[in-house]
Amino acid sequence: MNNSVSNAGRLLWAAFRMLLVMTVVTGVLYPLAVTGAAQGLFGGRANGSLVVSDGREVGSELIGQNWNLPKADPGDENEAARPDPAWFQPRPSHSGYDPLATGSGQLGADDPTLVRAVGEAKRRVAAFNGVPESAVPEDAVTGSASAVDPHISPAYARIQVERVARANGLSPQRVGALVESHTEDRTAGFLGEPHVNVLLLNLAVRELSRR
Helix, strand or coil, rough: CHHHHHHHEEEEEEEHHHHCCCHHHHHHHHHHHHHHHHHHHHHHHHCEEEEEECCCCEEEEEEECEEHHHHCCCCCCCCCCCCCCCCCCCCCCCCCCCCCCCCCCCCCCHHHHHHHHHHHHHHHHHHHHHCCHHHHHHHHCCCCCCCCCCCCCCHHHHHHHHHHHHHHCCCCCHHHHHHHHCCCEEECCCCCCCCHHHHHHHHHHHHHCCC
């Protein structure tokens, strides 16, 4: 009986020591090593590619956001959002750019509800930017698969130049030059399409308007 108890005690003590060792290794040392390596190799990208302006975080290069006017009644959830004419607008997001609610809509491309919504969105975008409906690109009226895409096409950015320039008291030529300088090519030269980061472009517009 005593030998059995002694053996059981040794096994329990060995198991407990192993638990402590593995907890320290996998719960403390390994996470610290991975975090340190990520910070050293990737810098700000390891922290979510946060963008700092005027000493405060204003968003992430990886997550889109709304650029709307403040609500007349902040407590009214039914009040329609009004895009701010002073800023380049992102593509639509069925989640309101909520990073906790990513994912695409569930309507098929030929669903009557979606077709009608896209048609209405095209009319709104055309009127808001003072361009014909034929000039409105697809990404101006359709959401991305993630619902938080931070980019728009150069074509969508260009149809917004006149409006943004007028609202900020700038020349269209100078704002157009910002669009061109913020247009990124395909990833690795062949993946995806040329794109413009809306947050970085709007920060450049704000900086230009301050001069």
